Amino acid sequence: MYYALYRKYRPRVFEDVIGQDHITVTLRNEVARGHTAHSYLFTGSRGTGKTTCARILAKAVNCEHPVNGDPCLSCDTCRGIEEGSVLDIVEIDAASNNGVDNIRELKEEANFMPTSAKMRVYIIDEVHMLSPGAFNALLKIMEEPPEHVMFILATTEAHKVLPTIISRCQRFDFHRVDAQVIADFLLTIAEKEGVSLQQDAALTIAALADGGVRDAMSLLDQCMSKAQTITAEVVRESAGLISDDYLFTLSGQIAAHSVNDIFSTVSELSALSLDPGRLCEQLISHYRCLMLTKSGCSSLQLLSCLPQEFERYQQTAAKCSMPEILRVLRLLQDTLDRMGRVHNRRLELEMCLLQCASPALDTSSDALLTRLEKLETQLASGSIPVMQAPAVGLSSGTPREEMGVPVQASHETVADEAPAPVAPAPHPAKNPRAKLPSYDQATPIEQWADILQILSRTNPALTGALSGSTAYLSGEFVLIDFKSPLFSKIIREDSFAKETLRAAIAKVLGHSYRLGPYKAPSREGMQMQQENPVEELLRRAKENGIEVIEK
Template structure:
């Protein structure tokens, strides 16, 4: 028989086999025993936490003729066929590839027929958040009035994408991330059962890298076994997961805590050259700092559980004040956020290392008192006195030069005026060109698909366009009004975002306009000036004033003896064509 991955071989076949989800499994077992099962369930939680396994076990337990205490026997024909995926009454559907209305309608039609072999017909819909809006609407009626002996089990990793109307018609079970210790115990059980040797510290390394997912842990264990020839060692686990060795972390943090910038940067270079990814490096160092803090406050909870208790680690924990560790964690967290959207993570790591090493200077309390003895450090006291004297001198200087702050304040308007001169330049002529050819149909078309367009953009592009709105459209261009000037300036100079808008609009409505970016504050004046210029360009036209009242555009036409009705009607028709009859009101005074 061909080799099977560990996560397939050791897939849970009973509720008791599911690790770390006691509350969920006990509730489902009790419901089966008491015959109080629902017609629809929603299983949510991170990947690899047992959602699909629990759904298949539930399907077996509720249909098993030999069920005992809510558990399937796994010996009868029905249990075996469900395990092998051959029972026609248990249907597994991947919503990622079957997310259309027609597929759900097909399910709804077939659900009306009674089960042929088992007592209940079970539909397991995996990654249900991938269904389209139409598909959810098609599923809604079936969940509201389900056929007899039919149960739906919906599984997802992103419950926030599921309509509330669907969630309210299901029993929701949240699968939590599996604890590190639970993963380690399960991995140890598998290795002992397979008669394989292992080092306990290696299992902790694998469990941490799995981030609460049992399937990920089993996949990493599979790699480690292949790499280490049927014995899981710590060194091999570190190689497979890309984690840092404890010696490397000891050396790096020691350099940072001692303020040795050069040593810290050299250690960082060695770590990165060994192939460690920036994100993995930061995760390991953050966990190391967390362990330092825990060892200081509750050493018994940490010893023997993580494998990080080296002599250097103990020395660092004794010599470092908690405030200094808090600072390390804050700097590392900030660096972790900064590298998420960059292709030059090494730069941020190097800057972060310098901050870590120099941070000791800003926490005087860390060096003034020895954490181990509580006695004052003479050198630190001397440094404190020098700093206090320097601060006193600066205060005296400020008192003597009391006019300096006022002078600085006086310069502020000048700086503000300079900033205003450098503000964004609005492309007035391009906007007027769009307004000359603008039609209501083009604007409505873009507005109707605007939300769909945003979902097709990248995360960064979507964030920029969230603060914008299409306000005018012609056959060749659209005008976007942005809430913030800085975002408007960035979008107008970003060729990629303009190309993305054109490409995605062409897919949605076969319309690929160029983009003109303006600020929302400038839009009323641009529109008013354009209409005024058009009025002035005609010999006999009414005076037209453009006002905004609660988002609606009101055109107030003032009659005069010289104006004839034909000219007035032409201006009104132009306004209706440009902005739409729904938002234009003509008032004759």
């Protein structure tokens, strides 16, 4: 009969328990000196050895020939306990026996002397699942327990156990086992089983187990059924994980704002039947490593990665800013929380990645910090010239007109051209409005659809905001008649989107233009241009009741 690895290699004495020396040494000394307590509380995460130590302790206190606090494993009592034939060792699952009646039956049995062992030991697993009434019933017998009774309570959530119960127990907190310790243990087991387990594969299993030895052994068991030579890739396939290459690819696409490439990668992973929630968890772990690396952390144990992976994290982190990493982390964490409440998990993930790659769509404080940091970097590098504030009272024109920006009342968007570098003040131009675009002379751009098609490859969000728009050419300006207010918001707040649009225009039209909003000329303005200026002056004077003498 085949036994699972975690059962086959379950520790039989305290010395075999790995990673819990702070507990096993104390328990061995208590047994050796005969100073055992009547109740214990073992708490810690799953797979760290709580139930295993409880069974070893039950054997040790009942062993006929204990060896330095460990059970001898050869006497009738030790063999009977391991076979499960000793009735004085009672294991109770509190998750299914959590009522008051179950604890009352236990209290009645506890009053009887043991049948074959020295002590009657009750091992109550997941004790936090007991009902309030059951806790109170258990408290009564733990206050004045019989001398021949020992209680060992095990739980993963000690905060749910009544304080009055905890105060009557010796509490032992089981720690998560170090990844390197688990990896060495797995290599030993693989050697005994005649399986080739590579070092990086053992470390990968240990990292996935998150400190749980039982989880690590179960995953190793699954990998052994898949291949005789276990590599890191075999481990990822058995655990349903994607390759780290995909994670670095996605983070690079997010940093480059390549939305189309992100959707293509997600589609490729979906074809491999990868669960979106699992991918989101992996991305969170990936960006956590980027955050730690960006902070200067170089501990492979803290990062839970291999040495060759650490070099890639350093290269990737150098291309990202800390606010950007934190922003993506929060978006991924919020998405993972929502995935449990939505039906279409893939759509939820795609929406999240779209926000990650398009800062203009994110109005959170992290996104604003990222934009400010990007602007500061551009100012420091000189890619954005600094404008000197104009002196007060030197010009009668409006500030927007002096900067060469068309005045537009119906739109919030202003021209995007950066101010010219600081230079000696030029002589006043004879016609200060000569550089402004003329709306009535603007000509439609017939290639606007081609421009939007090129833009859709690099910035789908901006292309969507320009849906139904038209554009006109007037001098050095491309005037856009947009329908969605989202376009105005994106252009104002995202310099990358603005430059992407200008690049698409330059690619089609062969020249770099400034951007501005389009305003259709009014009928009154057209009529004024067609009339004689003198006649127009006379007409307006008569309308206002001014006496006009014609000579």
